Amino acid sequence: MPFRWNPELRPEDITPEELFRQRRRFMKSAALVGVGAVLGMESLEAAETSAPLGEVRSGVVTLNEKQTPFADASGYCNFYELGTGKEDPSRQADRLVTKPWSVLIDGEVGRPGRISLEELIKPHPLEERVYRMRCVEAWSMVIPWVGFSLGALLQRFEPGPKAQYVSFETILDPERLPGQKRDILEWPYREGLRLDEAMHPLTMLAVGMYGRVLPNQNGAPLRLVVPWKYGFKSIKSIVRITLTEQQPVTSWNAHAPGEYGFYANVNPAVSHPRWDQSRERRIGEFLRRETLPFNGYGEQVAGLYTGMDLTRFF
Amino acid sequence: MVGWRRLVWLIGLIPLGWLLLGLWQNTLGANPVERMIRFCGDWALWWLLMTLAVSPLRRLPGWSGLIRFRRLLGLLSLFYALLHVSGYVVLDHFFSWETIWRDILKRPYITVGLMAFLLLVPLGVTSTRAWMQRLGRHWGALHRLIYPASVLVMGHYVLMIKADYRAAFVYGVILAGLLGWRVVSVVVRSG
Numbered sequence: 430m431p432f433r434w435n436p437e438l439r440p441e442d443i444t445p446e447e448l449f450r451q452r453r454r455f456m457k458s459a460a461l462v463g464v465g466a467v468l469g470m471e472s473l474e475a476a477e478t479s480a481p482l483g484e485v486r487s488g489v490v491t492l493n494e495k496q497t498p499f500a501d502a503s504g505y506c507n508f509y510e511l512g513t514g515k516e517d518p519s520r521q522a523d524r525l526v527t528k529p530w531s532v533l534i535d536g537e538v539g540r541p542g543r544i545s546l547e548e549l550i551k552p553h554p555l556e557e558r559v560y561r562m563r564c565v566e567a568w569s570m571v572i573p574w575v576g577f578s579l580g581a582l583l584q585r586f587e588p589g590p591k592a593q594y595v596s597f598e599t600i601l602d603p604e605r606l607p608g609q610k611r612d613i614l615e616w617p618y619r620e621g622l623r624l625d626e627a628m629h630p631l632t633m634l635a636v637g638m639y640g641r642v643l644p645n646q647n648g649a650p651l652r653l654v655v656p657w658k659y660g661f662k663s664i665k666s667i668v669r670i671t672l673t674e675q676q677p678v679t680s681w682n683a684h685a686p687g688e689y690g691f692y693a694n695v696n697p698a699v700s701h702p703r704w705d706q707s708r709e710r711r712i713g714e715f716l717r718r719e720t721l722p723f724n725g726y727g728e729q730v731a732g733l734y735t736g737m738d739l740t741r742f743f
Numbered sequence: 744m745v746g747w748r749r750l751v752w753l754i755g756l757i758p759l760g761w762l763l764l765g766l767w768q769n770t771l772g773a774n775p776v777e778r779m780i781r782f783c784g785d786w787a788l789w790w791l792l793m794t795l796a797v798s799p800l801r802r803l804p805g806w807s808g809l810i811r812f813r814r815l816l817g818l819l820s821l822f823y824a825l826l827h828v829s830g831y832v833v834l835d836h837f838f839s840w841e842t843i844w845r846d847i848l849k850r851p852y853i854t855v856g857l858m859a860f861l862l863l864v865p866l867g868v869t870s871t872r873a874w875m876q877r878l879g880r881h882w883g884a885l886h887r888l889i890y891p892a893s894v895l896v897m898g899h900y901v902l903m904i905k906a907d908y909r910a911a912f913v914y915g916v917i918l919a920g921l922l923g924w925r926v927v928s929v930v931v932r933s934g
Binding site (some may be wrong): 568 | 772773774776777834836837839842845846849850851852903905906907909
């Protein structure tokens with residue numbers, strides 16, 4: 430029988446979207462519990478995280494340092510939208526809905542518009558790059574990201590002659606994201622780069638890590654990774670990329686300008702009012718190690734800052 | 744009655760036991776050093792608030808016996824504060840005195856925290872009956888240092904926070920209530 434309009438259908442018969450989503454969430458978790466009961470808990474974990482990534486070119490950027498275990502990299506996160514404790518984001522990861530996902534690309538670009546995540550990723554071959562990740566809180570990890578150069582993406586949208594900076598925004602969903610119900614930071618989370626930093630070949634957009642799709646708590650489905658800057662620059666769960674003429678407002682900088690600069694390059698020589706930045710604790714190690722200028726990427730990126738006083742532009 | 748005190752001692756060691764068990768079973772997360780230091784600091788604060796709660800609570804009918812736990816609670820606070828500070832020196836910076844000294848000078852939350860700790864130490868040392876007799880009426884005056892120490896502890900906690908002040912607000916309100924009660928009762932008694 431062909432579909433027919435039901436004239437008896439009244440507005441109150443329609444399931445509200447939130448309720449619909451709640452039911453979906455419940456059914457999903459119920460299904461996973463069922464699967465878990467049959468295959469054991471490890472499979473439950475795998476079912477949640479091992480979504481296929483397609484073809485990945487490995488070894489594009491390698492690092493001769495021990496990789497942080499996946500459990501630590503996905504269990505110890507700063508993602509205030511999902512809670513301010515280090516383990517809150519992994520616990521509340523399912524509060525972030527990543528499907529469907531689209532990204533608005535606007536500002537000083539020749540071809541502005543909204544694009545689905547699938548269309549955004551499609552033309553870019555995925556690469557694995559192992560980077561150091563240095564948090565401003567003086568801990569660090571080594572993470573194999575999967576993604577592609579931000580620069581390649583930006584080229585597709587044809588940055589205009591006035592474009593000087595790139596601004597990013599995280600999803601705003603206070604209904605679901607527990608952290609956004611309170612004004613811990615000004616939501617949505619914002620970050621930004623100078624255009625030449627954004628175009629640098631090391632700067633990447635990640636869609637996965639450890640060969641799998643990004644876990645929600647690590648910024649699924651699309652996040653920035655800028656390995657020579659403190660971790661808070663590498664904004665998670667991006668929904669908007671805007672090319673601008675002016676230096677954009679960034680969240681932590683706006684929250685405490687004396688502590689978090691716009692540049693936020695890893696710099697052991699620039700002291701921070703909270704954490705000694707000369708050394709860091711690599712997750713999994715006991716003794717602290719020396720922090721390297723530009724997080725060890727100075728050879729590649731120091732040239733971006735020639736002539737700049739990095740104690741002033743910290 | 745000594746039995747009750749022994750029980751409180753044992754209860755006081757449960758958090759430490761939990762921590763050692765977690766360390767042994769490797770369930771303290773990705774950054775166990777941070778976890779251990781925070782955990783001991785939190786317990787030092789909680790025991791301190793409990794110590795300060797004894798005086799107001801013992802005025803309640805039938806609660807006067809609470810006073811016999813006050814010293815114990817204070818010592819538990821100092822004990823966890825000692826673990827907290829040792830954790831910072833040994834686990835976090837592994838005796839890197841240069842870094843520690845820089846921290847004390849440059850980072851207000853460390854400066855304030857150290858001041859709080861230094862105020863609490865003499866209270867622990869003079870908590871014995873012998874010291875009580877030796878100091879006589881000065882003993883009470885000395886032990887009022889717990890008030891500025893508790894304010895400094897709160898300052899240490901607040902200054903450490905990056906953005907989420909929820910827990911600090913709760914502890915701040917409790918401390919303000921406990922200290923406020925004392926101010927009010929002094930005013931009432933002298934008025």
